[in-house]
Amino acid sequence: MKVTxxxxxxxRVSGWSRKERHYVFLGLAFASPWIIGFLAFTVYPFFGSLYxxxxxxxxxxxxxxxxxxxxxxxxxDDRFYKSLGNTFFMAFISVPITLAVSLxxxxxxxxxxxxxxxxxxxxxxxxxxxxVASALLWTWMLNPDFGLVNMALRTLGLxxxxxxxxxxxxxxxxxxxxLWGSGAGALIFLAALQGVPRQYYEAAQVDGANWWYRFWKxxxxxxxxxxLFQLIMGLIGAFQIFTESYILAGGKxxxxxxxxxxxxxxxxxxxxxxxxxxxxxxxxxxSALAWILFIIVLLITFILLKTSGRWVYYGGD
Amino acid sequence: MSKKKHWIWSLILLFSIATGxxxxxxxxxxxxxxxxxxxxxxxxxxxxxFWYGWTGPEAEALExxxxxxxxANPDIQVKGLSQSDYQKQxxxxxxxxxPDIASQFGQNVVPWGLRGAMMPLDDYITKDGLDLxxxxxxxxxxxxxxxxxxxxxxxMHVSMLFYNKDILQEAGYDGPPETISELKEYIKKLSIVxxxxxxxxxxxxxxxxxxxxxxxxxxxxxxxxxxxxTPDHPGIQSAIKLSKEIWDQYSSDNLDRFSSGxxxxxxxxxxxxxxxxxxxxxxxxxxxxxxxxxPDLNYGIAPIPYDENNxxxxxxxxxxxxxxxIPKGVKNPEASWKFIKWMTEPEQMAEFTAALGNLPTRNSAxxxxxxxxxxGFKEFLDYSGSENLKSFPASSYANEYMxxxxxxxxxxLRGTVSMEEGLDKVKAKIQPLVK
Numbered sequence: 077m078k079v080t081x082x083x084x085x086x087x088r089v090s091g092w093s094r095k096e097r098h099y100v101f102l103g104l105a106f107a108s109p110w111i112i113g114f115l116a117f118t119v120y121p122f123f124g125s126l127y128x129x130x131x132x133x134x135x136x137x138x139x140x141x142x143x144x145x146x147x148x149x150x151x152x153d154d155r156f157y158k159s160l161g162n163t164f165f166m167a168f169i170s171v172p173i174t175l176a177v178s179l180x181x182x183x184x185x186x187x188x189x190x191x192x193x194x195x196x197x198x199x200x201x202x203x204x205x206x207x208v209a210s211a212l213l214w215t216w217m218l219n220p221d222f223g224l225v226n227m228a229l230r231t232l233g234l235x236x237x238x239x240x241x242x243x244x245x246x247x248x249x250x251x252x253x254x255l256w257g258s259g260a261g262a263l264i265f266l267a268a269l270q271g272v273p274r275q276y277y278e279a280a281q282v283d284g285a286n287w288w289y290r291f292w293k294x295x296x297x298x299x300x301x302x303x304l305f306q307l308i309m310g311l312i313g314a315f316q317i318f319t320e321s322y323i324l325a326g327g328k329x330x331x332x333x334x335x336x337x338x339x340x341x342x343x344x345x346x347x348x349x350x351x352x353x354x355x356x357x358x359x360x361x362x363s364a365l366a367w368i369l370f371i372i373v374l375l376i377t378f379i380l381l382k383t384s385g386r387w388v389y390y391g392g393d
Numbered sequence: 394m395s396k397k398k399h400w401i402w403s404l405i406l407l408f409s410i411a412t413g414x415x416x417x418x419x420x421x422x423x424x425x426x427x428x429x430x431x432x433x434x435x436x437x438x439x440x441x442x443f444w445y446g447w448t449g450p451e452a453e454a455l456e457x458x459x460x461x462x463x464x465a466n467p468d469i470q471v472k473g474l475s476q477s478d479y480q481k482q483x484x485x486x487x488x489x490x491x492p493d494i495a496s497q498f499g500q501n502v503v504p505w506g507l508r509g510a511m512m513p514l515d516d517y518i519t520k521d522g523l524d525l526x527x528x529x530x531x532x533x534x535x536x537x538x539x540x541x542x543x544x545x546x547x548x549m550h551v552s553m554l555f556y557n558k559d560i561l562q563e564a565g566y567d568g569p570p571e572t573i574s575e576l577k578e579y580i581k582k583l584s585i586v587x588x589x590x591x592x593x594x595x596x597x598x599x600x601x602x603x604x605x606x607x608x609x610x611x612x613x614x615x616x617x618x619x620x621x622x623t624p625d626h627p628g629i630q631s632a633i634k635l636s637k638e639i640w641d642q643y644s645s646d647n648l649d650r651f652s653s654g655x656x657x658x659x660x661x662x663x664x665x666x667x668x669x670x671x672x673x674x675x676x677x678x679x680x681x682x683x684x685x686x687x688p689d690l691n692y693g694i695a696p697i698p699y700d701e702n703n704x705x706x707x708x709x710x711x712x713x714x715x716x717x718x719i720p721k722g723v724k725n726p727e728a729s730w731k732f733i734k735w736m737t738e739p740e741q742m743a744e745f746t747a748a749l750g751n752l753p754t755r756n757s758a759x760x761x762x763x764x765x766x767x768x769g770f771k772e773f774l775d776y777s778g779s780e781n782l783k784s785f786p787a788s789s790y791a792n793e794y795m796x797x798x799x800x801x802x803x804x805x806l807r808g809t810v811s812m813e814e815g816l817d818k819v820k821a822k823i824q825p826l827v828k
Contacts, residue, residue, distance in 0.1 A: 134508045135483060135486075135487045135508070135510070136487065136505075136508045136509045136510045136721065137509055154822075219653060219654065220649075220650050220653045220654055221650075221653070238646070238649035238650040238652075238653045241650075241652060242645075242646070242649045335796075336800070338649070338803065338807070339803060339804055339807060340800055354480055354483065355792055355796070356504075356790075356792055356796075357483075357504060357505075357508060
């Protein structure tokens with residue numbers, strides 16, 4: 077639908093009537109708060125940070141041009157690699173798991189059982205809680221001695237790790253937390269699921285396809301554009317993960333504490349960037365970090381979109 | 394409607410937005426003037442904005458002092474704002490609209506001061522004849538770099554050894570450990586380890602303040618003569634070895650499990666209050682907390698144990714401070730200075746720090762009777778006179794240095810890097826920052 081309207085507009089751009097031009101200007105005038113905001117707060121800072129990434133800038137004195145030195149320093153910095161590794165872990169392990177779980181939840185919520193609306197609400201509820209609050213809540217849930225999670229594990233006779241303090245378990249803790257909030261993704265899947273024509277399932281059933289076959293051949297292809305969308309949004313989100321680590325790893329305002337938790341296992345890219353910028357006052361260096369992150373995210377998104385043609389099916393194609 | 398009218402409307406819209414955006418640059422005093430205040434300021438009165446990081450009862454204590462100043466100085470009215478987000482100061486200063494006076498942590502003074510965010514106060518100090526010799530040297534040194542003073546320390550913190558008298562008595566000790574080897578022995582005896590390694594009680598948390606103990610071994614983080622950072626100084630190595638030795642007795646696994654089961658610091662479940670730690674190294678504010686959260690705790694305060702091979706470094710300690718400073722770009726630095734000077738006079742300093750249970754930074758404030766009501770103050774007061782109190786060397790890269798050091802300290806304790814390797818990493822990373 078979107079495609080056709082855009083095409084229509086493009087066709088008619090050359091031949092605007094007086095009246096149409098009127099409305100375009102009027103429309104632009106109404107959109108001007110956003111346009112100005114976009115220019116002032118997005119476009120300008122965007123190119124500003126590109127310039128700053130080539131300088132030494134401490135906020136107080138004017139930026140000093142240093143060329144590519146910041147980038148050279150970054151690639152020699154242990155903390156850069158450590159934070160990148162942690163962030164990749166979250167992006168490539170946490171995001172697919174969360175996606176799979178929210179699809180599972182969506183499918184459960186798609187059953188027509190009594191009181192389904194209540195279940196839907198309950199699953200969505202964690203998503204409206206601010207991250208700070210849910211992070212604090214999870215420090216309780218994950219308490220090794222009296223936390224709910226370990227209580228359950230002990231009942232099952234499994235090991236009960238020191239979730240937030242043992243470097244091996246800190247990132248899995250965050251994955252657990254993100255699963256808890258997967259209701260938002262489930263809701264989007266649910267909407268998409270309900271848009272899948274019932275006839276497909278009925279036809280498949282008539283042909284004798286089992287549940288698993290129907291899932292792979294109908295549900296997944298039908299949802300693939302939504303999966304792609306959620307995957308990209310999830311990855312972008314994962315690359316910017318900050319709050320959870322800042323809360324759980326005991327961020328201190330005075331800067332003396334080491335952000336990033338035990339053995340820096342929660343030192344994520346954004347956490348490192350924040351510390352370089354606002355604690356160490358290395359704005360140029362931090363801008364360079366931001367640009368590297370931007371390029372990484374851009375590349376990953378590009379690759380995903382390029383390869384998506386093989387597995388994403390748009391209806392009607 | 395004609396086309397012209399449309400254009401006019403869009404222009405109006407544009408302008409209103411453009412001016413709305415730049416509103417942030419308008420001088421703040423303009424908006425301050427609109428608000429009616431209780432006491433009408435005198436004609437030509439200046440209003441100073443004062444941002445401080447304290448909140449709650451501590452902020453109230455500060456507000457009482459501000460009120461006292463305001464009633465005595467109708468020409469300079471101070472407006473306090475509790476602003477514990479210190480990042481706001483950065484943005485305000487860079488935005489060219491800073492508060493007239495602000496508080497900060499001592500370790501940020503030199504990094505900020507050298508970069509020009511804080512005004513050097515030396516001219517004012519000389520002009521008013523402020524006696525810097527009255528200040529505790531380690532406290533003052535946090536605000537100074539190469540002969541320049543960027544802030545006035547108003548409160549200082551130092552750690553001592555707290556011990557649970559009941560637990561020590563049960564174990565057959567009638568006093569706290571005095572030397573490092575006694576400390577090790579105490580920790581072993583006071584810790585309770587279940588079968589399988591689970592900890593019930595710790596003599597002392599082994600990941601203790603490496604700075605304090607480094608000074609006990611005469612460690613130093615910077616060598617002035619060669620201009621080298623020295624995280625691998627033998628004194629620092631001794632302190633890390635001490636922690637590591639205790640740490641390894643219990644293993645990371647058991648310590649992690651134990652510590653994640655411990656209660657909040659500011660609560661009755663604080664592990665020292667609840668008897669999970671037999672001893673702890675903590676600051677002068679702790680007695681005030683104990684009074685509040687665990688009034689029945691039978692505890693004592695003792696000096697940091699000293700190295701028996703180096704008795705001359707007895708009573709060591711690491712000093713950190715809270716300071717007041719004048720940000721770069723204020724309109725009336727003269728007035729800001731007058732207020733800072735008054736706030737750090739012995740009387741006001743005593744009133745403020747006594748309310749917080751913090752230590753004053755001026756020797757002449759120590760004798761103030763206000764402190765008699767502060768629990769545990771006497772021990773800390775005596776300790777403050779120790780010559781072996783030191784502070785982390787103030788430099789533009791102090792925050793990077795401390796961050797890298799504590800990250801490596803953690804890794805060394807957990808055994809992911811060897812001590813030599815970890816400290817070499819600190820040095821390799823920080824030395825290039827020395828200019």
